[in-house]
Amino acid sequence: MDDIEDLDAETIREMFMDLAIIKDKTNKRKEDNMYKGVNCDLAFYIFPQTGCFRTFCYNVSHAKWFDNLVMLLIGLNSVKLGADTYLLEVDEDAPIMKISNAVDYFFNISFAIEAFFKCIALGLIMDSGSYLRDGWNQLDFFIVMTSLTDMILGLFIKLDFGIFKILRLLRTLRPLRVISHNVAMKMIVAALFESVGAIFNVLIVVLVVWLMFAILAINLLSGRSFYCSLDRYKWHTKETCND
Helix, strand or coil: CHHHHHCCHHHHHHHHHHCCCCCCCCCHHHHHHCCCCCCCCEECCCEECCCHHHHHHHHHHCCHHHHHHHHHHHHHHHHHHHHHHHHCCCCCCCHHHHHHHHHHHHHHHHHHHHHHHHHHHHCCCCCCCCHHHCHHHHHHHHHHHHHHHHHHHHHHCCCCCCHHHHHHHHHHHHHHHHHHCCHHHHHHHHHHHHCHHHHHHHHHHHHHHHHHHHHHHHHHHCCHHHHHHHHHHHHHHHHHHHC
16 A cells, blocks of 8 residues: 555556556557557558558457457358358259358458458568467468468369369368467467477376386286186087097
8 A cells, every 4th residue: 555655646547547447538548559569660561550541450450349250250150161061962053052152252251351451450471560470360361361262263263173172171270260369268279289298298108107017917917818718718629529
């Protein structure tokens, strides 16, 4: 309490805004934190940080409602991918397949718009803090680009072999995009990857212990399990000879 009493009113107000106890109605704090950690001054060498369009893209891509909307689209897309398993034997000209393809186009365009907004807001790759400098964004971008390539090839090239099938198979990676939008899942996956080395060492120790018991069992029990079978074989052979 003594430390808090020594602080001035502005510092206490900043602390309360950090804890989301009070809101900054003037948006000054939001403006000060804009582009924090983003070193790209000119996105695509066209859009400056002070430009209206880039500011709009930044505000939209960092808005809570936009993130919730993307999460909703990822969930709906996952349901749609599950429903596609029931359409494997349906003819391409069937109405249900046309509806399915239209829904796919909607999801592809929606995710492409999300990636476009973030690329404009953060810059593409050249500077620190750019969109493709983050590993999770690289995964998102890869899934978006493969989905767009699949869509374009499906529109103009009616082929169903080789690379085209692989591109269609990559659509199953879309649910992984939920990881990049969930901080808790990011931490879990990162911790899992970091612990792979330790898990491998534990696995080696367990295999060595199993090997020790296997060698001990072979030395103590080798051939002993055949006694009953051998006696039965001798008895059966004797009985057969008597007959």
